[in-house]
Amino acid sequence: MKSKVDSKFTPMIGLEIHCQLNTLKTKLFCSCNAQFRGEEPNTYTCPVCLGLPGSLPTVNENAIDCAIKLAHAFDSKINKRMYFFRKNYFYPDLPQNFQITQYNKAGGVAFADGGTISIKFDNKIKNIELDRFHLENDPGKLVHEGGDIESSNETLVDYNRSGIALIEIVTKPVIESPREARIFLKKLRSIISHCEIVDLTKDGAMRVDANISIKGHARAEVKNINSFKEVERALKWEIKRQINKLKKGQETEQETRNWNGKITTLLRSKESENEYRYFPEADLVPIEIKQDWIDDIKEKMPELPDERIARLQEEYGLKEYDATVITEDKEVADFYEECCKLNENYEAIKNWLMNDIMGILNEENLSISSTELKPKLVDEFISAIDSGKVTTKIAKKYISKIIKGIGIKKWMKKQGVKKITDKEKLNELADKIISDNPDVVEDLKKKPKTFQYFVGQMMKATRGQADIQLTRKILKEKLKKYMK
Amino acid sequence: MPSLNQLSGIEIRDKIRTQEISSEDIVLACFKRINDVESKINAFTEVFEKEAVKRAKEIDKKIKKGEKVGNLAGIPLAVKDLISVKGHQTSAGSKMLNGYISPYDSTVIERLVRKQDAIIIGTTNMDEFAMGSSTESSFYGATYNPWNLKFVPGGSSGGSGAAIAADETILSLGSDTGGSIRCPAAYCGVAGIKPTYGRVSRYGIIAYANSLEQVGPISKTVKDSALVLQNMAGKDPKDATTVDESVENYLDIIENGIEDFTIGIPNEFYGEGLDPDVEKQVRNAIKILEKKGSNIIKVSLPHIEYALPTYYLIAMSEASSNLARFDGIRYGYKTDNTDGNFNEVFSRTRGEGFGPEVRRRIILGTYALSAGYFEMFYIKALKVRTLIRQDFLKAYEKCDVLIGPTMPATAFEIGTKLDDPIQMYLEDILTVPINLAGIPSMSLNCGFASNGMPVGMQIMGKFFKESDIFRTAYVLEQEMKYFKQRPDLGGY
Numbered sequence: 003m004k005s006k007v008d009s010k011f012t013p014m015i016g017l018e019i020h021c022q023l024n025t026l027k028t029k030l031f032c033s034c035n036a037q038f039r040g041e042e043p044n045t046y047t048c049p050v051c052l053g054l055p056g057s058l059p060t061v062n063e064n065a066i067d068c069a070i071k072l073a074h075a076f077d078s079k080i081n082k083r084m085y086f087f088r089k090n091y092f093y094p095d096l097p098q099n100f101q102i103t104q105y106n107k108a109g110g111v112a113f114a115d116g117g118t119i120s121i122k123f124d125n126k127i128k129n130i131e132l133d134r135f136h137l138e139n140d141p142g143k144l145v146h147e148g149g150d151i152e153s154s155n156e157t158l159v160d161y162n163r164s165g166i167a168l169i170e171i172v173t174k175p176v177i178e179s180p181r182e183a184r185i186f187l188k189k190l191r192s193i194i195s196h197c198e199i200v201d202l203t204k205d206g207a208m209r210v211d212a213n214i215s216i217k218g219h220a221r222a223e224v225k226n227i228n229s230f231k232e233v234e235r236a237l238k239w240e241i242k243r244q245i246n247k248l249k250k251g252q253e254t255e256q257e258t259r260n261w262n263g264k265i266t267t268l269l270r271s272k273e274s275e276n277e278y279r280y281f282p283e284a285d286l287v288p289i290e291i292k293q294d295w296i297d298d299i300k301e302k303m304p305e306l307p308d309e310r311i312a313r314l315q316e317e318y319g320l321k322e323y324d325a326t327v328i329t330e331d332k333e334v335a336d337f338y339e340e341c342c343k344l345n346e347n348y349e350a351i352k353n354w355l356m357n358d359i360m361g362i363l364n365e366e367n368l369s370i371s372s373t374e375l376k377p378k379l380v381d382e383f384i385s386a387i388d389s390g391k392v393t394t395k396i397a398k399k400y401i402s403k404i405i406k407g408i409g410i411k412k413w414m415k416k417q418g419v420k421k422i423t424d425k426e427k428l429n430e431l432a433d434k435i436i437s438d439n440p441d442v443v444e445d446l447k448k449k450p451k452t453f454q455y456f457v458g459q460m461m462k463a464t465r466g467q468a469d470i471q472l473t474r475k476i477l478k479e480k481l482k483k484y485m486k
Numbered sequence: 487m488p489s490l491n492q493l494s495g496i497e498i499r500d501k502i503r504t505q506e507i508s509s510e511d512i513v514l515a516c517f518k519r520i521n522d523v524e525s526k527i528n529a530f531t532e533v534f535e536k537e538a539v540k541r542a543k544e545i546d547k548k549i550k551k552g553e554k555v556g557n558l559a560g561i562p563l564a565v566k567d568l569i570s571v572k573g574h575q576t577s578a579g580s581k582m583l584n585g586y587i588s589p590y591d592s593t594v595i596e597r598l599v600r601k602q603d604a605i606i607i608g609t610t611n612m613d614e615f616a617m618g619s620s621t622e623s624s625f626y627g628a629t630y631n632p633w634n635l636k637f638v639p640g641g642s643s644g645g646s647g648a649a650i651a652a653d654e655t656i657l658s659l660g661s662d663t664g665g666s667i668r669c670p671a672a673y674c675g676v677a678g679i680k681p682t683y684g685r686v687s688r689y690g691i692i693a694y695a696n697s698l699e700q701v702g703p704i705s706k707t708v709k710d711s712a713l714v715l716q717n718m719a720g721k722d723p724k725d726a727t728t729v730d731e732s733v734e735n736y737l738d739i740i741e742n743g744i745e746d747f748t749i750g751i752p753n754e755f756y757g758e759g760l761d762p763d764v765e766k767q768v769r770n771a772i773k774i775l776e777k778k779g780s781n782i783i784k785v786s787l788p789h790i791e792y793a794l795p796t797y798y799l800i801a802m803s804e805a806s807s808n809l810a811r812f813d814g815i816r817y818g819y820k821t822d823n824t825d826g827n828f829n830e831v832f833s834r835t836r837g838e839g840f841g842p843e844v845r846r847r848i849i850l851g852t853y854a855l856s857a858g859y860f861e862m863f864y865i866k867a868l869k870v871r872t873l874i875r876q877d878f879l880k881a882y883e884k885c886d887v888l889i890g891p892t893m894p895a896t897a898f899e900i901g902t903k904l905d906d907p908i909q910m911y912l913e914d915i916l917t918v919p920i921n922l923a924g925i926p927s928m929s930l931n932c933g934f935a936s937n938g939m940p941v942g943m944q945i946m947g948k949f950f951k952e953s954d955i956f957r958t959a960y961v962l963e964q965e966m967k968y969f970k971q972r973p974d975l976g977g978y
């Protein structure tokens with residue numbers, strides 16, 4: 003069922019996306035190792051990210067490199083004098099009880115303003131305008147022992163994540179539907195992945211908050227949308243809630259709501275909103291982002307999704323839709339192109355990669371690089387199909403093994419897929435196929451390549467078990483009189 | 487023959503180097519003095535006797551073997567209780583941090599102690615979180631002025647000032663956010679310098695108002711301050727606000743004299759409310775400078791009239807944020823009553839752990855930063871701060887240093903201002919403009935008032951020209967010789 007929104011209620015959606023710069027070696031304001039995932043709690047810490055008395059932050063300039071890269075990708079305007087503000091609020095995951103961030107009011111500026119991300123849907127292009135993006139640090143992580151924030155009676159804090167660099171991207175409230183939001187986020191992911199500043203396979207590497215309102219009415223902020231997949235659902239639910247309220251003649255209220263995976267619930271009303279008391283962070287001196295620095299990074303910019311989508315269509319004859327899907331994740335697109343270097347059946351590679359292999363990886367929540375999947379295996383596999391050694395049916399059985407690094411030949415041997423080497427049986431079969439296809443035999447006289455058709459038919463009839471060498475030999479003997 | 491602990495840092499340094507005395511001798515002499523007088527003064531929050539003696543012996547061994555030692559080898563040093571020393575309590579004079587053991591060294595300790603081999607003999611008392619001018623608000627009780635035990639030693643680095651005046655240590659460190667080095671230096675009749683903002687690393691210094699404060703020495707002589715400062719100043723990669731400006735060898739130029747100096751006398755430092763005794767001694771010092779060949783001119787700093795409210799707005803605002811981290815979760819004091827949600831527990835912990843003056847400043851600072859007041863208070867204060875800095879820069883177009891009194895009067899009696907915060911804040915009227923501008927300034931003893939209490943004068947220099955201050959102060963010190971006078975606490 004397609005949910006058609008009542009036309010007199012126009013939703014307006016703005017997104018705030020936190021991207022963890024988890025490809026950096028160190029945290030944003032200290033030299034602690036940033037690769038903290040899976041480590042013993044509170045071991046990747048130091049006086050700075052624990053907020054110990056007397057400790058002071060210093061800026062990791064590699065995080066600024068990442069931000070400059072993004073500014074190029076979005077075509078945002080970099081504020082060349084960058085400085086930080088403190089956002090003051092008490093929360094146990096925040097060791098200083100303030101966050102060091104950038105602010106675009108009270109004399110502050112974001113890292114960069116403006117910029118656009120263009121998305122394509124229903125055969126039209128829409129430019130989603132960005133408001134700004136900025137750098138800030140991630141808080142620690144609360145672990146609610148034996149329950150959630152409300153039901154557990156003990157909460158532990160792990161500060162390993164404290165101080166990890168984040169970039170917060172804020173769009174203007176120009177997204178008009180949950181579907182548009184999903185398409186936008188996919189495109190954003192694709193850009194971020196091509197910039198190689200976030201390892202998107204890591205949990206919580208990208209987190210979304212959404213501001214939703216019905217045009218002309220107060221907005222609600224929805225927090226804790228933990229996965230991209232949930233964004234569309236959360237938005238749909240919240241829009242419906244607001245429209246229902248308006249239909250009843252009530253007004254929506256400015257408030258903060260929590261997405262719990264099923265519905266949104268009230269977190270804070272406007273009156274109890276945090277008062278953040280932003281003011282300049284005097285421990286960090288302003289940093290000049292010189293034009294040389296910006297130009298340097300521009301020179302090293304990677305190919306971005308729009309260019310790549312166009313090139314994939316051009317080079318590999320892909321349809322725009324397929325090129326777009328492949329490009330959503332740089333790793334997948336890179337892998338596709340590596341395979342295409344080895345094997346020219348671009349269409350087959352695309353089909354097997356996108357339909358089957360990615361399906362398995364997504365199901366198991368794996369990235370290509372975390373498996374044993376290699377372009378050589380894909381080439382071997384596609385060649386086996388094309389040469390008729392493997393039927394589609396067998397291929398389907400095999401395909402889940404490819405991510406474990408098992409080649410098709412090796413697998414078939416292990417499976418004990420028996421080769422039919424019985425000359426008499428193959429002779430009989432060849433005769434039948436030749437007599438069943440007189441028109442193809444006619445074709446063969448003009449196009450010797452048609453020979454391959456008979457090989458394919460033989461393999462099909464034997465479910466891929468005919469010995470390929472022997473089959474070819476028998477067919478050649480029987481058909482050579484038609485071939486010049 | 488004076489007792490060893492009465493000697494200056496330079497004298498001790500030379501005697502240790504020539505092996506005339508050992509480091510152990512001087513460390514023991516200081517601890518003897520501490521044992522004799524500390525019950526009257528209460529300058530220390532903790533003394534590290536065993537550890538200091540052990541370290542002194544190690545250094546003595548090195549010297550005997552002819553091994554290379556640091557520039558401060560074997561000299562006793564007392565440090566204000568907000569300077570992090572690895573493995574020791576750093577409490578900022580607060581119940582909130584009672585029992586907090588710092589797991590790391592501040593940069594100044596790394597430089598003076600780990601690199602230059604000074605010996606820490608203990609941590610000194612202070613106003614809680616450096617908020618005060620009397621060292622009465624410490625969780626560890628008040629410190630008493632060695633010149634008269636009924637009087638305050640000044641603050642907030644009162645423990646360091648008193649320990650120097652009472653000869654309990656040879657060198658000491660304080661910190662100065664709005665006068666906290668210069669005020670106790672003045673009230674205790676010793677020398678103390680607040681360096682240029684950015685001259686000395688603040689890494690490891692518990693922050694009160696981070697855009698204003700600096701660590702600096704409090705010492706018996708001008709040369710001692712120079713010795714300490716030149717060994718701890720300079721760029722620190724751990725403090726982004728330190729400036730990559732070369733540090734002069736102050737001791738090499740300190741005796742160069744001031745014949746070519748133009749010295750400015752800012753009108754505004756000699757206004758109403760200045761104690762005539764104080765004015766008399768400062769004017770007398772100016773006469774000496776004139777006699778010594780410097781050119782004396784009048785200058786004006788019109789905006790320092792607004793310095794006090796500007797300072798308190800900025801300092802309290804920053805304090806409200808800097809002190810937010812003390813919530814009892816990771817370290818320090820935590821309330822026994824942990825009923826309720828984290829906000830309730832945080833509030834209870836902070837209500838119980840902070841003293842009244844700290845609470846007052848956090849509340850006022852929180853208010854000043856709140857929506858609707860931020861522009862009116864904080865932003866405006868920043869604008870006035872710029873005007874004050876410009877006043878000083880303008881004065882320095884014509885002058886090398888400026889001279890004024892450090893405090894409007896001499897030390898006051900304990901307890902007389904404790905219940906009147908406004909009176910207490912007025913104490914800082916002549917010291918806070920310097921922190922707002924960020925320039926360096928030294929307080930030097932320039933005589934005594936009719937009540938027998940020392941009078942301090944301020945020598946204010948250009949940005950990063952601590953050398954000019956040292957040259958001026960050295961001339962005065964050698965002429966006036968007040969550093970030779972010591973309070974009589976008995977015990978020898």
Ligand SMILES: [Zn+2]
Nearest residue numbers: 032034048051
């Ligand atoms: Zn760290």
